[in-house]
Amino acid sequence: MSEIGLPLDLHFVLSRARKCGERLGGDVHDRIAAAVYKRAEMLAARVVQTPSERAGEWDARLDDIFTSRALGYPIMLLLLGMVFWLTLAGANVPSELLAAVFLDVEGRLTAFCAAHAVPPVVHGILVEGVYRTVTWVVAVMLPPMAIFFPLFTLLEDLGYLPRVAFNLDRFFKAAGAHGKQALTMGMGLGCNAAGVVACRIIESPRERLVATLTNVFTPCNGRFPTLLLLASLLTGGSGPAAAAVVAGVVLLGVAATWTVSFVLTRSCLRGLPSSFALELPPYRPPQWGRVIVRAACDRTLVVLRRAVTVAAPAGAAVWLVANTHWGGVSLLGHLAGVLDPLGRAIGLDGFIVAAFLLGLPANEIVFPILLMGYLATGSMVEIGLGDLRTLLLSRGWNGLTALNMMVFSVLHFPCATTLLTILKETGSCRWTVLAAAIPTLVATSVCFATTQVARALNP
Template identity: 45%
Template structure:
């Protein structure tokens, strides 16, 4: 894709607009699958790029981060302003929200004097129609002397006209027949922000004739005094239950498939030396296959579900609910959003902390993000939940999901406590504000959502897991096969760790597995089985629950293991991300030590409790 973008001459088309105006939908429809740098949230600071081709000409589309203005107050605004200054796009498309014209128009007025080839896209026309709004695009076009193209959220082909208008605008610029100097409409070049808003307001009054009918007010249920919390917990439970229940079968199928493939591979390698055969099959292939079959199905269910919640506009509402308790901890509700992202992947959660404007609050959110279990830890937690519930191998999804919800709520409580601790000690002082737009609830674009959540999230996270799983598989195989006296290294290391592990209520095998799964949390389960069985083949589709039970993991150990799974050092990718985000060794080291200390202390307390009362 990169080389494709570099080849030959391409017209650069830039998309700008407020957050929550359906900008990424327009971007996805313009470019289809031909894009890279997917957005996790609308808050990715690096712009996403994509392209389309027509009649031998390439149009490269750059999706700028959503901004309210260009004054440079936020990282997104600086990125957008810098991009416009430095790359001077051939055409600048400003996306307007037909249902909130006034405010989205203010940005258009700010951008109008900055670019001579501007196109306005009046998005969400279908929603405006439903609200009984009548928009006069021709009047807007006449007032501002720029093309105005209406688009709809419910029809994918509605961007066709936008595409041809952009193409025409680009060609016009190429032919140096610059559009006639636009008159300085009402003196917008010299307006202050307040005057611009006033002008936008007046213009919106001309363009939009009717008053909006009220929307169906789901917020009464979602944010109501008595209903909000039960609905939020039920929703969380529902997502987890669906993930646990849905992942069971495909996981088993994948394991069968991989074990079949393993047999086939072993016939291919029949001539190789036994050591090489074992290294490649048991080490490399076995670990990788295990990671994929354990990780892929829950991700394929969890990520699209998460995207649905995101596209519906539920995440800002969660921040709205959580702001009060977070404020009590010296943080803000936006941290709740970062935690949600951390639920998918902690590295993403750490990057997502950019949405927190206050520097100290942001650092506290970064340091505590790993206290939320990421997707890679879910399989382990599900399995441990099974053991805790005494379901040997037979997982009852509802009970497991309920326990998993409990685990998550514990993690939220510990995150809040830790944030409060950090904000009262090393990150004391200065409290930021909390101002957050609650966008209207919108029906998600399901097709687009599926494609994007699979391409951008699932495959990316899986790819990362596999790249670490493969070398880790070789390392572990080596540890399992290098002889030290009568034994191989793995059981030896596990025995060394036994005394310390006992303090935490764990076994040496489990602790070693936790240590070795530093590259990726997804490795934990396969590692435990591997170490426990001292390096026997993994491709036999061994049941991890059975292996754990065979290792003598009872309910008490399982509980301690669950606590350590929730609270321990972040994976290597996350640590690297913390370094990228803070650029300070101090914070990077602390991001490892802090969650580790939390987990160890909790486990020791738990273990002590078991010894006294158990």
């Protein structure tokens, strides 16, 4: 130390600490844990009186049902199905109501612009671009999220979700992933950005990254309307056949999640540390009021705010792309022309690929952009199912196109909000790039394969 004239600095202390650790045999953690738990045991024995009869018997009885071999999985599917049905059925009415209100306001805004001689370009960008995109996203996203997130939070509050992870862990372990990934995927059904944030519940670094990178294979609320629409176009109605088709592509997403997790954990994530311990907390009666407030504030509003901040500039950009003409064709048309060969190769066309690219800010606007391109109207539109069918057929669509668009929608790159969230969560550009590249590669290959197979079978 200072008496013997050695400069006392941090390096010195650190090397000394290292030597101490070595001298103690490297099991310092064991010594600490042993001492702490010995004291804890003694203390608890002195101050806690536990009844010999277990009073919380109903906890065990609930677990007997929820984790049983026979009932565990059926109950899980039933609950998931119920959450889903409530979300889809419950969101319809408020979505339509919101859309009607927004349309009414849009009419007034347009009238106002006309009355005050606002230049058409300004009106176009602000009303047909920004306003229409933002309100579209809000009308499509807000009601399902306001129903889905509280329901999901309710299951979380009840203590049921850890049991789902418990039951499904074996399935995920086979892919090198964590049982809790089932929960992050569930969250992803609401919104992939929220699903990525939910990956925080996975403590083990490797499994957390796997869950983050594959969350996009779970179709979110923003993609479901597109999937439902395409499925009903494909099967000619919205009956059980359409539901089966949607279920099929969701299962395709699960298969992609599993396969990509399997490959990642055996390739680039191999060296990352991995450990598993899953606490099963006691069941607790949910706190209804708090659940609704928490789900509304923490999840719905946060996700919505991010989506809107992304959708507003995107609306302006899309409007400009669709309305700037060059050589008699809009930029959107030119873009579609360039992308057409690629689109054809994977069973789509240039406009569909362009719509997916321009729809990067939010998946909800992919279909509206597509219609805008086909109709060359210059702003986003919505038309009836019958007209839509005629329009798409006139554009050379067939069953394969619809199917491929569904497949591409489920498997393609995450939206901008999700990518930003991944960047924030992982703090790494490399993982964010991979999070976009992997799904793009998967979606392109799968669509390419289905197209080749279909063409070979049906020349």
